[in-house]
Amino acid sequence: MAEAEIGILLLSAKVALAATGFSLIPAFAVAWLLARRRFFGKALLQAVVTLPLVLPPVVTGYGLLVLFGSRGPLGRLLEDLFGMSFAFRWTGAALAAGVMAFPLIVRPIRLSLEAVDRGLEEAASTLGAASPVVFLTVTLPLALPGLMAGAVLGFAKALGEFGATITFVSNIPGETQTLSLAIYALLQTPEGDAAALRLIGLSVLLAVGAVLVSEWVARRLSKGGGDDRA
Amino acid sequence: MAEAEIGILLLSAKVALAATGFSLIPAFAVAWLLARRRFFGKALLQAVVTLPLVLPPVVTGYGLLVLFGSRGPLGRLLEDLFGMSFAFRWTGAALAAGVMAFPLIVRPIRLSLEAVDRGLEEAASTLGAASPVVFLTVTLPLALPGLMAGAVLGFAKALGEFGATITFVSNIPGETQTLSLAIYALLQTPEGDAAALRLIGLSVLLAVGAVLVSEWVARRLSKGGGDDRA
Amino acid sequence: MTVLDVDISGRRGSFTVRAQFRAEPGVTALFGRSGAGKSTILKMMAGTARPDSGRIAAGSRVLFDSEARIDLPARKRGIGFVFQEDRLFPHLTVRHNLTYGRWAGGRRARRPLEEIVALLGLEAHVDRYPDTLSGGERQRVAIGRALLSEPEILLMDEPLSSLDRERRAEILPYLEAVAAEAHIPIIYVSHETDEVARLADRVVAIDEGRVRAIGTAAEILGDAGEDGGPVAILEGRVTGHDETYGTAIVALGGGTIELSERGLPAGARLRLRIRASDVALATTPHEGLSIRNQLPCVVQAVALEGPFARVMLSFGSERIISRITAKSADALALQPGKPVTALIKAVSVEPARLRPVVGE
Amino acid sequence: MTVLDVDISGRRGSFTVRAQFRAEPGVTALFGRSGAGKSTILKMMAGTARPDSGRIAAGSRVLFDSEARIDLPARKRGIGFVFQEDRLFPHLTVRHNLTYGRWAGGRRARRPLEEIVALLGLEAHVDRYPDTLSGGERQRVAIGRALLSEPEILLMDEPLSSLDRERRAEILPYLEAVAAEAHIPIIYVSHETDEVARLADRVVAIDEGRVRAIGTAAEILGDAGEDGGPVAILEGRVTGHDETYGTAIVALGGGTIELSERGLPAGARLRLRIRASDVALATTPHEGLSIRNQLPCVVQAVALEGPFARVMLSFGSERIISRITAKSADALALQPGKPVTALIKAVSVEPARLRPVVGE
Amino acid sequence: AERITIFAAASLKEVMDQVAADFEVDTGIETAVSLAASSVLARQIEAGAPADVYISADRAWMDWLSERGAIAEDTRRTVAGNALVIAGANPLPGGADPATILREGRFAMGDPSHVPAGRYAQAALEHFGLWEMAKDRAVFGENVRVALELARRGEVEVAIVYSSDLQTAEGLSLLYTFPPEGHPPITYQAAATAQAQPAARAFLDFLSSEAGQAIFRERGFTSPVSEAY
Ligand SMILES: Nc1ncnc2c1ncn2[C@@H]1O[C@H](COP(=O)(O)OP(=O)(O)OP(=O)(O)O)[C@@H](O)[C@H]1O
Ligand SMILES: Nc1ncnc2c1ncn2[C@@H]1O[C@H](COP(=O)(O)OP(=O)(O)OP(=O)(O)O)[C@@H](O)[C@H]1O
Ligand SMILES: [Mg+2]
Ligand SMILES: [Mg+2]
DSSP states (O other): OOHHHHHHHHHHHHHHHHHHHHHHHHHHHHHHHHHHOOOTTHHHHHHHHHHHHHSOHHHHHHHHHHHHSTTSHHHHHHHHHHOOOOTTSHHHHHHHHHHHHHHHHHHHHHHHHHHSOHHHHHHHHHTTOOHHHHIIIIIHHHHHHHHHHHHHHHHHHHHHOOHHHHHHHOOOTTTTOOHHHHHHHHHTSGGGHHHHHHHHHHHHHHHHHHHHHHHHHHHHHHHHOOOOOO | OOHHHHHHHHHHHHHHHHHHHHHHHHHHHHHHHHHHOOOTTHHHHHHHHHHHHHSOHHHHHHHHHHHHSTTSHHHHHHHHHHOOOOTTSHHHHHHHHHHHHHHHHHHHHHHHHHHSOHHHHHHHHHTTOOHHHHIIIIIHHHHHHHHHHHHHHHHHHHHHOOHHHHHHHOOOTTTTOOHHHHHHHHHTSGGGHHHHHHHHHHHHHHHHHHHHHHHHHHHHHHHHOOOOOO | OOOEEEEEEEEETTEEEEEEEEEOSEEEEEEOOTTSSHHHHHHHHHTSSOOSEEEEEETTEEEEETTTTEEOOGGGTTEEEEOSSOOOOTTSOHHHHHTHHHHTTOOOOOSOHHHHHHHTTOGGGTTSOGGGSOHHHHHHHHHHHHHTTOOSEEEEESTTTTSOHHHHHHHHHHHHHHHHHHOOEEEEEOSOHHHHHHHOSEEEEEETTEEEEEEOHHHHHTTOOTTSSOEEEEEEEEEEEETTTTEEEEEETTEEEEEOOSOOOTTOEEEEEEEGGGEEEESSOOSSBSOOEEEEEEEEEEEEETTEEEEEEEETTEEEEEEEEHHHHHHTTOOTTOEEEEEEOGGGOEEEEEEOSSOO | OOOEEEEEEEEETTEEEEEEEEEOSEEEEEEOOTTSSHHHHHHHHHTSSOOSEEEEEETTEEEEETTTTEEOOGGGTTEEEEOSSOOOOTTSOHHHHHTHHHHTTOOOOOSOHHHHHHHTTOGGGTTSOGGGSOHHHHHHHHHHHHHHTOOSEEEEESTTTTSOHHHHHHHHHHHHHHHHHHOOEEEEEOSOHHHHHHHOSEEEEEETTEEEEEEOHHHHHTTOOTTSSOEEEEEEEEEEEETTTTEEEEEETTEEEEEOOSOOOTTOEEEEEEEGGGEEEESSOOSSBSOOEEEEEEEEEEEEETTEEEEEEEETTEEEEEEEEHHHHHHTTOOTTOEEEEEEOGGGOEEEEEEOSSOO | OOEEEEEEEGGGHHHHHHHHHHHHHHHOOEEEEEEEOHHHHHHHHHTTOOOSEEEESOHHHHHHHHHTTOBOGGGOEEEEEOOEEEEESSOOOSSOOHHHHTSSSOEEEEOTTTOHHHHHHHHHHHHTTOHHHHGGGEEEESSHHHHHHHHHTTSSSEEEEEHHHHTTOTTOEEEEEOOGGGSOOOEEEEEEBTTOOTHHHHHHHHHHSHHHHHHHHHTTOBOOOOOOO
8 A cells, every 4th residue: 555545544534533523513412403302493404404415515515615715704714713724624624524424413313312212311300410411321322323323424424525525625635635535536537547446445444444343332332331320 | 497497306306206215125124134133244234335425426426337337237137127227317317316325324224223122023923913014013113213314314315416426327418417417517617606506596495395394294203103004 | 722831941141941831721820029030931932032942832732842943933822912011012002002913913803892992991092192191001001902912822921010909800800701711821920919819720939930839829829818928728619698698608628608799600619718817716616706607627737937826727628727826826725636616707708719610 | 307298280181180289208199090190290290290380399499389480300309209110221230220319310328229229139130231120120220219319209100019029028118217217208109008008198099180088098098908898097006015925015095906016116106907807896705716806896887888797896086997797797786886896816907007106 | 845736627637647746856846736627626716725726627717717816817828738539449440430420329428518528529519510410319428537438338339538538548449530620729728826836837837848748748638729818
């Protein structure tokens, strides 16, 4: 494996991990709102969350470019406030991947949250647990399968994300060129096929690895139930 | 709304519906295997199912071309057996969308199936119900939320699918040019922005509509529990 | 006539079960402490848990045989199972839950739905979904669902545990009738010695996964009345009535006893349940007492149990137990061989179970 | 000392509840048929269901007040709730379920975990997950979880329904002790009149969502003994012992009664439970009988009930009920004003509840 | 070391690999090449992408950037041209003309609505009066690579592509080359962006140099037709 390929692999993993990692909490929050609250515009929120799935990725990419580019309103705001910049950086690739993965993470979590027995949460609160504690000790562990499923789908999607990423942060080797983008570049000419196949192989390995790890984790969790003792 | 745009809209809806519709049963079967059976290579199956998510869509598109093209082994087989052809047809667009949507449909169904109380299936069988009947009267209704979630995610993805579709069946107006492809094409030319925005609006409407319908159906189902009497 | 033959051993986690017993038509009670393995045995009989080895046969039908590699699926075992946790279908109305065995299980209808619904007092709830039912209502639906599946074997795991006494009193006779009419084996798990004594033809005592003892209710429960005290169970036959007072005369081993129970057909066989604490003793027959049943007995044995004395009496061929204070036993100078009069109030004698005149 | 004041009305679907009662420290039983609304009332007290209007106060702490718009969340109500369905946390071991109130609820530890585990016989199961526990084991964990949360009010919804008699006999005294020591109100739902009579200081009879009657166990259950017959409940005080035979002498309204129970402290107040069917009558005192308690009474009333006669007797200031056959009543020529001797076997008198010498 | 970022049309992948390597050897200036669709790159530059050089396969997007003042106008130049050809898997007996080749069966070409090669192909066919007859049998690929692949796999009979694309495609042979006068000139333009580093000019000069042009020609591109823009 060439050094460049290792670099691409590591970058992809970093981008996908960051995308999934940073999406999980907001996704859980949105899923919780959708599963548990009744409010005006709930269906609309669900629709908005689903949007990145429905639109061609290029559109989402352009949207991100307009909002989070170095000239975009949000991009400028974040730059000013936190010195955080997404434009044409790996962070931007992670943002794009995160946005695209978001609906895939939200749905399974919502599904799991809806399936959590409210009676158990009631029992927890009669035992004196405050809402955040009930959440951490009962709701969250019981929704874990959904969280896992969401994380796996999200991570896989983040690995494979292409359209929004290339549109938002371009295809800059070493900075934003993830596996998907590199494969795309190689596929532009027949000569690149061999190299592309190697990268595809890497992608597949990464995906299989992630799935195996997730299945293993899921099995451990379902066996143990987790040691959630505070 | 121009006539062409209506045509594109209808085609998109047709492709997405067909993709989701035809994916549901195999997706359910795969989800069932993954949720209920222990077999060698189970994690591998899960990985393979997840693959279209991980790979750049172009790769999946090429893969479909190789397998299901009119010269591809599966393409030829299907042509010979059923006179079914995918190449450059809307059916091919549906196939591409279906394959890309597949992992998104499988996961929530699997999640729901894993959450179904096996005790209820046991109870059904002690009451004399044969396995397929237990499945139809107990397992399926109880896994319905997952089926719904999978269908919504799948439909949304099918609407938005772009990379694999354009690679597999190209962009043939009236035959394979879905909303996504049309939007993409418009965005490629500097003058296309206005028209693209209109189509994006259409996409958003379609997505919001689909989500609203699904939420409504879900609410009805959870209220009634469904009249599953045979 | 189906006789159920069970001889299985198996495991659930670290818990092992080894059970062998026969259940003839009628009620066989599984009796034992919490965690003894009763539910596990039922599940193995139903086919929802798998024994490691052994054989289960219902008459000539082999349900399970590890050697012959027979393992009928649950649905082919012809069972009706009232699970300890109710296991109602949450997505079906009470009505569709009740009739599930018919529309999904293909079991033929014999008992009318209305009869069961009325018996269980579910009239107001048939179109509701289980999630809002009260605990007892859920349990009643579960009973009805099993009864309506027209089982050839009925397995009931504490079916009446969350029901009030009035409701039990309505359902119990129905279960007795089912057992008598349908002539099917009913395996009944219960902690209520009353219920067991009343219903059970046979009691299988389970302890730590093994069968500790098998016998009649009298033999097994003899030592465990409803307040923990001993109970004697006598078999008798109705010989006459006192129409004025509505009492029945029952002939027992060596005499008769008067019973305050109307409507017992003459000739009917009865099982009488007499709590040891309801039996007082006197050294001579007494007049001017409200206690009408004064049975001439002979003391067989006197066992001191702390402040109590348990006195075994023979009354003709029957055995009666009396529990009195040790002080009284001393005062009466009881010892084996001494003839005494057992005083049993007519209202203390409970007809544990009425058997049809025919049969046996 | 917390007195619980409940006055609420509310709905669950089409079912309406309207309940008003007071629960002082000690055990208040909610008694009523399946579907009467007992669980609903408990849930409203616990704060897991919301009444439409009314007020719930524990001493000076207002838990709910629709007018003052107070609605304390469940966790702040200081309750321990044993739900009818056990509601164990499936993802936590038995140990972590039991101690949940401590590590998640911030309730301070008072009772040692080991004591509760031993009481409930869960030693072998503390590190298991609930899904493989037997029905009774689950119920015991649920009881332990509530007890260990150190509640100021204990709500128990049929906590012993799936436990065997031995286990009940172990847990009941503990509950009595909790009620006595901790001086907290316990609201106890049960169908077992025995349990209720033994435990309850007060019984609230619930019927179709309303309070039908409130009173002592004697008043409410007077008409419903464990076999459906009437029961008298007398209050007495231990005055002495017979060490040789292990019996206690209890002074009642107008005399004494001998009780076969060891270890009753002299001076302790007792509640005695006497089933009407355990009381025989004689026109004269008798010798040579194993029945040691012969109380001189006066017939107050005789009511015929089919083949039975219910005889109300006054014994000093106390009331005793006797149930004999109508035939005996005629034979003894019972009528109001007639002096008779009530014969009560020492073993038939059950100390329903022991109260500490202090208190009240 | 100095480092410049080149935004180049994806179809220039091979050329850019070679050019970048040679340029670095020559000057010691490192390059990073971002390959994507011309439209995507143009919009990114307009949004402030840190690109120093833009190389477009499509004049229109260069014009679009120029209108917005996003490129250094004085550096804009045509760096290569291309020829339009018909490629197929089965070599035909010589002398075939487009009318014969395209008489029946599906053929692939770029999407004339947005892919430049498609626009040129439409123009060329119109030039021969074949467009109306052939357009319903055309398969519009999103990029040349797809069109080539379709032809190579036999999904279509032939594909209309650039001669440079044919260069490396195994199993395909040249069937016909369209005369350049039949379609608008095919040009690849390059320019430094408005905020480019000075080294961008060196890179552009390298593209126009003998060494740079040799690489283009080696890959099947033609010399830039001089053209006024
Ligand atoms: N999978 C398992 N792993 C370990 N122990 C188990 C498992 N399943 C059941 N047990 C244990 O087996 C014993 C018997 O369980 P079973 O449910 O048969 O008891 P039971 O007699 O029905 O008790 P109860 O009256 O409380 O319902 C219990 O102690 C239970 O904890
Ligand atoms: N959401 C609801 N919609 C309609 N009816 C309801 C709802 N919730 C409860 N009920 C009804 O209210 C009545 C009282 O229920 P509750 O659970 O309080 O009874 P209970 O006294 O605890 O009975 P059990 O002894 O059977 O547990 C029941 O008949 C029940 O069906
Ligand atoms: Mg059990
Ligand atoms: Mg209840």
